[in-house]
Amino acid sequence: MGTEPLLVARGLHKRFPGVHSLAGVDFDVRPGEVHALMGQNGAGKSTLIKVLTGVYPRDGGSITFEGRDFTPSSPADAQRRGISTIYQEVNLIPTLTVAENLLLGRAPRRWYGIDWRAVRRKAREVLAAFDLRIDVDQPLGSMSTAVQQLVSIARAVDTDARLIIMDEPTSSLDAHESEVLFGIMDRLKARGLGIIFVTHFLEQVYRVSDRVTILRNGALVGTFPASELSRLDLVTHMLGHAPEEPGPGTSPAEKGEPVLDARGLSRRGLEPFDLAMRAGEVVGFAGLLGSGRTEAARLLFGADAARTGTVNGAALRGPRHAISLGMGLCPEDRKIEGIIPDLSVRENIALVIQRRLGVLVSRAEQERIAREYVEKLGIKTPSIEQPVRLLSGGNQQKVILARWLAYRPRLLILDEPTRGIDVGAKAEIERAIHQLASQGLAVLFISAALEEVARLSHRVAVFRDRKMVGEHAGLSLPEIMKVIAGEKAPGGEQRGAA
Amino acid sequence: MRSRSFWPLVGLAALLLFNLLFTPGFARLELRDGRLYGTLVDLFQNGAPVMLLAIGMTLVIALGGIDLSVGSVMALSGAVAALLVTEQAQPVPVAFAAAVAVGLLAGAANGALVTYGGIQPIIVTLVMLVTGRGLAQALTHDQKVRFESPAFEYFGNGTLLGLPVPMLVVAAVALLVGLALRRTVLGLYVEATGGNPRTARLSGLRVDAIRMVAYMACALCAAVAGLIAAADIKEADVANAGLYLELDAILAVVLGGTSLTGGRANLVGSLIGALFIQTLTTMLQMKGVITEHTLIIKAVVALAVCFIQTPAFEQLVRRLRPAAGAGA
Numbered sequence: 001m002g003t004e005p006l007l008v009a010r011g012l013h014k015r016f017p018g019v020h021s022l023a024g025v026d027f028d029v030r031p032g033e034v035h036a037l038m039g040q041n042g043a044g045k046s047t048l049i050k051v052l053t054g055v056y057p058r059d060g061g062s063i064t065f066e067g068r069d070f071t072p073s074s075p076a077d078a079q080r081r082g083i084s085t086i087y088q089e090v091n092l093i094p095t096l097t098v099a100e101n102l103l104l105g106r107a108p109r110r111w112y113g114i115d116w117r118a119v120r121r122k123a124r125e126v127l128a129a130f131d132l133r134i135d136v137d138q139p140l141g142s143m144s145t146a147v148q149q150l151v152s153i154a155r156a157v158d159t160d161a162r163l164i165i166m167d168e169p170t171s172s173l174d175a176h177e178s179e180v181l182f183g184i185m186d187r188l189k190a191r192g193l194g195i196i197f198v199t200h201f202l203e204q205v206y207r208v209s210d211r212v213t214i215l216r217n218g219a220l221v222g223t224f225p226a227s228e229l230s231r232l233d234l235v236t237h238m239l240g241h242a243p244e245e246p247g248p249g250t251s252p253a254e255k256g257e258p259v260l261d262a263r264g265l266s267r268r269g270l271e272p273f274d275l276a277m278r279a280g281e282v283v284g285f286a287g288l289l290g291s292g293r294t295e296a297a298r299l300l301f302g303a304d305a306a307r308t309g310t311v312n313g314a315a316l317r318g319p320r321h322a323i324s325l326g327m328g329l330c331p332e333d334r335k336i337e338g339i340i341p342d343l344s345v346r347e348n349i350a351l352v353i354q355r356r357l358g359v360l361v362s363r364a365e366q367e368r369i370a371r372e373y374v375e376k377l378g379i380k381t382p383s384i385e386q387p388v389r390l391l392s393g394g395n396q397q398k399v400i401l402a403r404w405l406a407y408r409p410r411l412l413i414l415d416e417p418t419r420g421i422d423v424g425a426k427a428e429i430e431r432a433i434h435q436l437a438s439q440g441l442a443v444l445f446i447s448a449a450l451e452e453v454a455r456l457s458h459r460v461a462v463f464r465d466r467k468m469v470g471e472h473a474g475l476s477l478p479e480i481m482k483v484i485a486g487e488k489a490p491g492g493e494q495r496g497a498a
Numbered sequence: 499m500r501s502r503s504f505w506p507l508v509g510l511a512a513l514l515l516f517n518l519l520f521t522p523g524f525a526r527l528e529l530r531d532g533r534l535y536g537t538l539v540d541l542f543q544n545g546a547p548v549m550l551l552a553i554g555m556t557l558v559i560a561l562g563g564i565d566l567s568v569g570s571v572m573a574l575s576g577a578v579a580a581l582l583v584t585e586q587a588q589p590v591p592v593a594f595a596a597a598v599a600v601g602l603l604a605g606a607a608n609g610a611l612v613t614y615g616g617i618q619p620i621i622v623t624l625v626m627l628v629t630g631r632g633l634a635q636a637l638t639h640d641q642k643v644r645f646e647s648p649a650f651e652y653f654g655n656g657t658l659l660g661l662p663v664p665m666l667v668v669a670a671v672a673l674l675v676g677l678a679l680r681r682t683v684l685g686l687y688v689e690a691t692g693g694n695p696r697t698a699r700l701s702g703l704r705v706d707a708i709r710m711v712a713y714m715a716c717a718l719c720a721a722v723a724g725l726i727a728a729a730d731i732k733e734a735d736v737a738n739a740g741l742y743l744e745l746d747a748i749l750a751v752v753l754g755g756t757s758l759t760g761g762r763a764n765l766v767g768s769l770i771g772a773l774f775i776q777t778l779t780t781m782l783q784m785k786g787v788i789t790e791h792t793l794i795i796k797a798v799v800a801l802a803v804c805f806i807q808t809p810a811f812e813q814l815v816r817r818l819r820p821a822a823g824a825g826a
Contacts, residue, residue, distance in 0.1 A: 303700055323702040337700055340693040342761040343686075351690055351701045359682050403701070 006031045006066060006163055006194040007052070007083075013060030014047050021047040024061070025220045027213055029163060029194040034185055036209035036226070037198045040238055040289070040448060044218040045198055049165055052196075053078040053085050066162065084156030085165040092152055094141025099123035101140050102155050126158045127151075130184055146177030153184065163194040170204060171290055182208050200290035202231060202486065203465055216240055231485035238288075239450050239481060256280040259326065259410045259442045265299045265309030272308060273468035275300065275461065277411060277442045282433065284457030285446040286480055291463040293446050294332050297413050300444070301329040323352065326410035330400050330417055332446075334393070338400045341389035345381050346370040348388045348399050353406040373402035378428060394425025401432065411442040418447060430456060454480055506754050506770040509803050513777050521784055533657045537780060539665075545776030546664035547572065547723040547740070551747035552754070552768040553668075553675050554719030557712040559751050561692040562760025563612060563619040565716045567604065568747055570630030572724030572740030575601050577634040579725055580643040580734035583650055590649040594725060601721025602714050604630055609713030613706045627744070634736040643734040654729025664726045668769075671719065676765050685763065688712060692760030746775055753803050774803075 005028040014022040022044050029035045039045045050056045052063065054072030063070045065082065072078035075085065092101040099120050100107075108118040123136040132150055140148055149169055156164050166185075170178045185195055185208050197209060205212060205226065212229055214221040214237040221237045256279025266272035270292045277283055285293040298304045302316035309315070312325055319329070331337040340348055350357075350366040357365060370384040377398045381391055388399055397417055404412055414433065418426045433456055437443050447453050453460060454477045461471045462483045470483055517524040527536035542549075551568045558565045575597040582593035604626060611622040656663040679685035691698040691708050699705050720740070728734045752758060753774055754767025778799060782792040805811055 301700075319700050320702040320704065329700060331700060337694075337696045340690050340697050340761075342693050343689060347686055347690070350686065351698075351703075354683055354686060355702065361681055361683060361686065 004031075004067065005029060007063070007070075009048075009052065009061065009063045011061035012048065012051060012058055012063070014051055014056060015059050019218075021218050022051065022058075023218045025215065025218075027220070027223070029196060031162070031192045031194050032189050033210040034189060034195045034197050034208045036205045036212045037196055037215070038205065038212055038234065038238055039215035043215040043238070045215055046167075047218070048215065049085065049167060049196070049198070053083055053165065079156075079159060079161070082160065082162040083165065084159060084161035084163075085167065086149065086152050086156060086169055087167050092140055092148065092155070094148075095139055097137050098127075098134060098140050098143070098151055099136035101151060102126055102136070102158065104155075106159070126154050129157075130154050144177070146173050146180060149173065149177075149181065150184065153181075153188075157188065157193070161193070163196070164188065165196040165198075167198045168200065168290075169197075170199060170201065178204065200288050201465055202234065202288070205234070206231075214238055230487075232482055232487050235288075235481050235485040236478075256440060256442070260300070260312065262300055262311045263309055265296070265306050265311070267295065267299060267304060267307045269466055270295045270299070271467040273461075275468075275471075277444065279410065279440045279442050280437055281459065282437045282443045282445055282457045284453035284460045285444065285463060286450060286453045286460050287463030287484060289448060290466075291484075292466040292468070293463045294415055295466070296463065296468065297329070297415050297444060297446055298331075301327055301413055303329060303331070323407075323409075327413065328352070328404035328407060328409035328411070329413045330397070330404065330415060332415040332419075334396055334400055339388045339396050342387055344385045345374065345379065345388055345391070345399055346384040349373055349384075349402045349406055352403050356407070369406050370402075373406060377402055377405075377432060392425075394429075397425070397429065401429070405436070409441070411444065412436070413444040413446075415446045416448065417445075418449065418452065450480060450484075451477060503755065503764060503767045503770060505803075505806060506767045506774065509753070509806075510770050510774045510777065513774060513781070517777065517781050521781060524781075524784070529660065532660055534660045534662075537784070539662060541773060541776050541780060542665035542668070543662045544780070545772055546662075546668050547727050548743060548746045548750060548775060549668045549769055549772040550671060550719045550723040550726070551743055552750040552772040553672055553765065554716030555744075555747045555751045556754070556756055556763050556765050556768040557675070557688060558619075558716045559748070559756050559758060560688050560760055560763035561709060561712050562695075563709070563712070564623065564748065564758070565608065565713065565720075566620065566623040566744050567608060567626035567630055568716065568720035568723075569740035569743040570627045570634070571601050571604050571717050571720035572727055572743065573734075573736045574604065574630045574634040574637075575721035575724035576728030576734040576739050577638050577643065577736050579650070580645050580728055581637060583647050584643060584645050590647060593650070594653075597725055598718060598721045601717045601724070605714035605717025606710065608717065609710040612713065613709045631736065634734075638734065638736050640736065642736070645732060645734075650729050651732055652729070654726050654731075664730070667722065667726065671722065672765065672769060675715070679763060679765060684711070689762055693762070747772070749800055750775055753800065775800075 007029040009025065009027040012022050012025045012027070025044065025048060027048065037045050037048065047056065051058045054074045054077050070081065072081060072083070093104070096104070102123045103119050107114045108122065109115060120136055127134065127136065130150060132147070132154070134143065134147060140151060143151070153164065169181060173181065188195060199205060209226045211223055212226050212234065213223040214234065216238065258276060259279050260275065260277040262275045264272045264274065273296060275283070285297065287293045295304070299306045299309070300311060302318045302322040306316065311322070316322055340351070346366050349370045353369060354361070367384060373379070374381065374384060379395050379398045379402065381395060388396055391399065401417070417429050430452065433443055433445065445453065445456055454475070459471060459473045460475055460480055462469050462480065464484060464486055472483065475483070524537050527534060527538060555565060555568065578600050579593040579597040582588040582596055583590060608622055608626055611617050612619050615622070653663055658666055679688070687703050687708050690701070691703060691705050695705055724740060727739050750771035751768045753771030754769070755764045756762060756768060775796070778796055779792065782795060787795065
């Protein structure tokens, strides 16, 4: 398509205290194209979108939209001027009807107020253009997520958007629903709209995108035609070239006793998988965000209910059951599910072990355990009575780790234990994992930082598009990347030298 | 670190000091017939029901819930006990046991609807507020039930070692719950669940059971408070017993520094809060303020004390301080 670009951004900069979130990014969107925006967490995708839509002012660079300078003061301003954003969570009002949502704030009026009959008629017309035949008088919240998503897109198009930004629109859709959305994207394209498509699903990038722009650490890696970009290149560009380091490669010296035997675990949005682990083994889950790695870990611990499958021969009843099987979980989001912010370091550490200490609380015993782990893990806190919310992220993570270690589990699941913490604390946590494994603890380790996974794990299970696609021992980093990109046939168990 | 009961205690101390200085006869205590008399004793005697309610309410609020039904449970428990000793001619211990059992049942219903029904606590207990008093009125045919029973009355008016029995009951319940909170896992589990229920679940706590225990304990306290209230006036007055006391109890807990969003249980603070409310009420009565004005003054004081504990107030103080320094 040789037409003039719809949107041109040159040399965009955005700084936050201590972070250079966007460092001179160039980006453009042509009319009638779907432009995928890719990058890991923290690569700068969200910041770019927020700068484009007026959530943040830019610190440097220029944006032109339809040939004119574009400096929106707010998302509403951007929308008025033709750029609409569809977020992952539908940002309409679920209790209002479909028609009300579609025409909210711009309903046809007559002298007596809103002309409801016209509202309904208009809503039906708009949806008909999308082949969407639903009752516009039903509350939006009663519709499936896909329909809600489509309604918000319909609203965007109807408010005369020429550029639509879709921020992970498919993350809560199933395959069929996604396909419906793609069909609509194709039609919007044909009408000459520009679409910025943010997703973590590789398949979908190739299904709908014309071009792909990749960001890493706030910088532009490049913009490529989708047809000329191999999957491996895409993944490599996203993750970056890490220094080649030999992983442990070998399995633990002597095979420990089996601690985990999970079979056929599945839920909505995750295909069945098996996993067996032995004492002293470190297994890494690798895959892009949204690939299903976190969902799989949560099923193993009973944090979410599985639709099918067993763990150690029984269907899990919940975390309490998993804990009695000797498992522990440091969840992905430590603020939401990890710490109890107002409780002290001592209380946070004692939380799980207390059931073993008995109904009567011995403050002295709690203090002894808390002190032991504060020292062992090097938790920096003025006192064990300090509320845990006042600690730094890395120290909070160590408190959660201490909570589980005090319980002496046989299998510890660590979901992104090193995310958002400083380099020093990262190294300490990695060291702790290594040491624990050598003492016979089985560790399941999930991280978006692939080099970490490769470095720490004896075996790596790779997830792609909500499916465990293979389990490999002794893979190098580039090889893991290939599996993530789907260029290597998933060969199931491929054991390295044992 | 400053104790969490600091501000409530300062408030109570200031109020008591004011009364000792400006309310004649406030500090007078005398021993007559082996019983201590005086305004300070009356504070505990009259404040006993609200203190009991505040104890139970602390548990529920620390879990991030609320119980609006305690006043109605008081009325129900008083009615059940009064009917059993009069119409059924049952011995007092049986009547008390039945009243407490009814209270527990109400608490279990609250807890189950919140926990397993997934309904918001404010709705569940609002329904119980209506149902409980309605049930009491149905049982008594909306009549006051007078009783002549020295054993029953002793619970409200009696003395032991010179101290009023209700005061001793409050002390015993407070001690029991305090020990349960500080010396058993209950405290840790309640505060963990209130502070972050998702973490509590992932840590293997029986979050559901903990919620049930809290609502049942709260209703149990209300049932005991209902017995004291009935014993005090020798009748079960279903229309008025415990009326609006849930509001005093919630206020006492909030004054005492337990946050309505849950997370920390400050039992001592709640007791201080309840005493604060009772002191204020007594003071206004002694000063001859008419009831309508009493309510308004109470409201203003309560708002002021709550405001003192907000971050907004802290900021205000911080902003005023340097300003004052610069002006000097």
